[in-house]
Amino acid sequence: MEVSRFLLSKDKVKYIPSSATMMEAMDLLEENHYSAVPIIDEQGRYVGTLSEGDLLWKLKHTFNFDLSTMAEVPLSSIKLYRHNESVVIDADMEDMLTLAADQNFVPVTDHDGIFLGIIRRRDIINYYNDGIMD
Known part of the structure; x- marks a missing residue:
């Protein structure tokens, strides 16, 4: 079965542009109670996932870091x-x-790296759980 069936499309997903600041990222994570968020570049390509841990490590490794900056x-x-x-998008759930x-x-x-959305872990687990229970 293709993953497209389980896709939560980009218009329903919170993500952050790669041009954003650390403060914007912290605000987005806090407002939505997320622990991670996809990063999308100016062309709409997925470039990585930013996590709370990434932000914490940045705080730790920045000498004399001031939250106001x-x-x-x-x-x-x-x-x-x-x-x-x-x-x-045409990958298999397996x-x-x-x-x-x-x-x-x-x-x-898509095949050009353009971000289309996400598949949540719970949807993957439910897919496999349903297969086991059948």
Whole structure:
């Protein structure tokens, strides 16, 4: 079964542009009670996933960091400690279980890397659970 059936489309997903600041990212995560969010570049391509941990490590490794300067820190200066794999829209669900073990969601792109949306971990687990219970 193709992952497109489980896609939560881009228009229903919170994501952050790669041009955003650290403060914008922190605000987005806080407002939505998220622990991670996809990062999308100016061309609409998926470039990575920003997590709360990435932001915390940036705070720790920035000498004399002052919270008031977060609006000046570009996302591009924040190291992403985890590489969240994306899949293309015509991938099979059978390929998703391994990714779901390590990611809250799996970003979905077209063949040019353009971000289309996500598949949530719970949808992947439910898919496999339904298969086991049948």
